[in-house]
Amino acid sequence: MATIYLYTLGRLRGAILGWGIGLALLGGYLIRFYDTLAEQGVELTRMIAAYPKELMAFFGDMTQLFTPAGYLHTEFFSYMPLILGIFIASMAGGLLAGDEEKGTLDLVLSYPISRRRLFVGRVCALISAILAILFIIWLSFLVAVRGTLLEEISLGEMAFPLLSLGGLLAFFGALGLLLSLLLPSQRAATMFTSLLLFSSFFLSGMATIDENLEAYDPYSPFHYYQGGNALNEMNWGWLGILTGLAFLMILLAWWRFERRDIRVAGEGGWRLTFRSRRTPTAVD
Amino acid sequence: MVDKFAIETQGLLKSYGNVQALRGVDLQVRLGEIFGFLGPNGAGKTTTIRCLLDLIRPNGGVLRVLGLDPQDDPVAVRKRVGYLPGELHMEDNLNVEGVLRFLNKLRGGKADWDFVLHLAERLDLDLDIAVKNLSKGNKQKVGLIQALMHRPELLLLDEPTFGLDPLIQQEALRLVSEARHSGATVFFSSHILSEVEAISDRVGIIRQGVMTEVAETSVLVNRSMRRVRLRFKEPVDTTPLEALAGIQVLLRDSDQDLLLQVEGEMDGLIKALAALPILTMETERPSLEEIFLAYYE
Numbered sequence: 001m002a003t004i005y006l007y008t009l010g011r012l013r014g015a016i017l018g019w020g021i022g023l024a025l026l027g028g029y030l031i032r033f034y035d036t037l038a039e040q041g042v043e044l045t046r047m048i049a050a051y052p053k054e055l056m057a058f059f060g061d062m063t064q065l066f067t068p069a070g071y072l073h074t075e076f077f078s079y080m081p082l083i084l085g086i087f088i089a090s091m092a093g094g095l096l097a098g099d100e101e102k103g104t105l106d107l108v109l110s111y112p113i114s115r116r117r118l119f120v121g122r123v124c125a126l127i128s129a130i131l132a133i134l135f136i137i138w139l140s141f142l143v144a145v146r147g148t149l150l151e152e153i154s155l156g157e158m159a160f161p162l163l164s165l166g167g168l169l170a171f172f173g174a175l176g177l178l179l180s181l182l183l184p185s186q187r188a189a190t191m192f193t194s195l196l197l198f199s200s201f202f203l204s205g206m207a208t209i210d211e212n213l214e215a216y217d218p219y220s221p222f223h224y225y226q227g228g229n230a231l232n233e234m235n236w237g238w239l240g241i242l243t244g245l246a247f248l249m250i251l252l253a254w255w256r257f258e259r260r261d262i263r264v265a266g267e268g269g270w271r272l273t274f275r276s277r278r279t280p281t282a283v284d
Numbered sequence: 285m286v287d288k289f290a291i292e293t294q295g296l297l298k299s300y301g302n303v304q305a306l307r308g309v310d311l312q313v314r315l316g317e318i319f320g321f322l323g324p325n326g327a328g329k330t331t332t333i334r335c336l337l338d339l340i341r342p343n344g345g346v347l348r349v350l351g352l353d354p355q356d357d358p359v360a361v362r363k364r365v366g367y368l369p370g371e372l373h374m375e376d377n378l379n380v381e382g383v384l385r386f387l388n389k390l391r392g393g394k395a396d397w398d399f400v401l402h403l404a405e406r407l408d409l410d411l412d413i414a415v416k417n418l419s420k421g422n423k424q425k426v427g428l429i430q431a432l433m434h435r436p437e438l439l440l441l442d443e444p445t446f447g448l449d450p451l452i453q454q455e456a457l458r459l460v461s462e463a464r465h466s467g468a469t470v471f472f473s474s475h476i477l478s479e480v481e482a483i484s485d486r487v488g489i490i491r492q493g494v495m496t497e498v499a500e501t502s503v504l505v506n507r508s509m510r511r512v513r514l515r516f517k518e519p520v521d522t523t524p525l526e527a528l529a530g531i532q533v534l535l536r537d538s539d540q541d542l543l544l545q546v547e548g549e550m551d552g553l554i555k556a557l558a559a560l561p562i563l564t565m566e567t568e569r570p571s572l573e574e575i576f577l578a579y580y581e
Contacts, residue, residue: 003389011377103373107430110337110367111390112359261340264371 004113004121005128012091012129019087020136023080027137028144030075035148038066068150073228077161081225082201084165085172088130089193092176095122096257097186106264119254123177130169134162153231160230167242168225172197174249181256221245289348290315290438290469291336296345298331298493305331307493308345313471313486318464320484320501321473322576328493329473330370333440336471337367350438363391366431370442370473372423376416380404380426383415387430395433403429406455420447428456432463439463441472445479457483477576481505489576504575511568512553514542517561525560528552 048065065074096119099105109118141158145151172193180189204222207213217223224238291313298306306328313319323329334340336349338358347354354361374383388395404411407425418426424447431439444460445453453476461483464470474480480487481501488498497504511534519539526533531553535543540563546553550567557565 003386007386103369103371104375106334106339106369107367107372107374107387108390109339110362110365110369111387112363112392113390114359259341262334264334264369 001117001121004118005125008095008122008125009128012125015087015091016129016132016136019084020133023084023133024136024140027076028140031072031141031144031148031150033075034068034071034150037071038149068153069228069231071228072150072161072231077165077227080165080227081168081172081222082197084133084169085197086190086194088126088169088173089176089197090190091129092126092173093180093186093189093193095126095177095180097180097189100263101186103264105262109262115258116254119257123250123254126173126177127170130166130173134166138162157231160234161226161228163234164226164230164239167239167246168221170246171221171242171249174246174253178249178253178256181253181260288315289313290317290350291319291471292346292348293332293335294346296332296335296347297343298328298335298340299343305493306335306342306345309490309493309495311488311495311498313469315469316464316467317485318460318470318472318483320480320487321471321490322475322477322480322487323473323490324475326492327490329490330442331493332490333367333370333442333471333473336440337362337365364437366434366436366439368424368427368431368439368441368444370446372427374415374423374426376414379412379414380409380418380422381411383426384411384430384433388433391434399435400429400433403432403459406459407452421449421452424448425452425456428459432459435463435466435468437468439468439470439472441470443474444472445474445476453479505569509545509547510550512544512546512550513564513566513568514544514557515563515565516540516542517563520560525553525556528556 045065065071096105099108109115138159142155145153145158175196176189176193179192180186183189183192200220200222203213203220204217204225207217207220207223221242224235224241226235226238289312291311293309293311296306296309296311297304309328309332311332321329321332331340335342335347336354338354338361341355349361350364352361375386378386384395384400388397388400401411404425407428409422409425409429413422415423415426424445428441428444431441439460441460445456448456457479460470460472472480484501486499487501487504489496517540522533522536522542525531525542525544529552530547530549532545532547533542534545535541537543544553
């Protein structure tokens, strides 16, 4: 399993560094602006109050923009699930189905590796990749807050928003993985996961201004995402719900992977079944 | 089931949706033999091989590989098997040596690296080339090496010489024969009938998911039809010959030249020919390819 884990992690190395460093620079850059923004708080609050509430719905409570939690949420954590979520959904969707479509899984699984070990090795590598990206962002926060008003936030507290983000990413990563083993292709799995990601984002955002949607909001994973607001008080229950559901989906994905055929050249895909109704041919 | 078989299947069934790929495959491959698995595209060759490794799960039937059920203990089966897929795809971010070392690690480093280098030399393969830059033939060489490198008890080779040039094809077949002489069982599918005929002890023919014939290669070739080319010293009446059971006239060049196809024993024909003035007589053994085609006509 260590061979599979290390090899998969090595393959993700470029993505981890690229996304981690890129987002770390963005986060660090935004943090350095906090002091300036806080000084102009009264004027900016008046200006923001003039914006349509529909526009602001997705960026958290704007009246809290000049608090550390509100600022970090609005400027960074409010949209980070979308950016990283699509990347993680794509990575998770390709974790097994990608290699299956490339045909490399056929060879690897002809070696004395059980499906369980392969699955666990790959999933551990994915989780490590998510944690590594979040860790790089956290490090940049620690450096960037020095000499700013945000310096009062402790190391542990600074990790809370990232933990909340990690929980949401774990949820959509697990969903992407599960769908990749249920749907006929990696591309379809990534597309459906991204669709659900955006739908959930909009549902939870709109639910803050439309009371008719409030009843549906608890069904949205974003409802359990705190982002920057975790600095005020970390909701461990919500994090538990997200990671618990992610764990459940990973178990379902494992159950499915243990029982399904390893496909090559479209075997077992929906398209083959559909075609066979018209032109029945044997499969080599 | 008795363990004298490396592979044994009974009534193996596999379908993909509405497509029935295997319709009850019964197969017995003896320990230590080279078994050629023949069939046209879509006959079920690859599906059978992938069932043996638990890459796909049959819908019914019994399956044993080296005495083990691949679904119960796939890892134990794969430890003892070397496999060359019909369509070989490898990680293309490594070079050949990187891929082989990675695959060897998956086996717990069982392969003797000197043997890997020996195989690479015999197949004329440069281990430094990046996988993404390999030609089809060179990829196939990597596939052969990874299948052979740990000296497996059973080799499952799906079209092993596909894409190789003729010289390397011969070397690949020699390696397969040497593996058998070292005690391995070889089960390989192929479209190239001459190579199956050259190295196989037995041949199985699969058609539309059913085994239509399993026989010793020599028996299969010898027992069926032959062609007999006759030249007489003078024009003769061949009606008595044509009336014999199993005789068919394929070509009549003149009253003195005749090409016959003889199915079954030659005894009747030879006795009938004894009464005729024969100048020359040649018999041609049909190739395995012709026999193979006969099963599909």
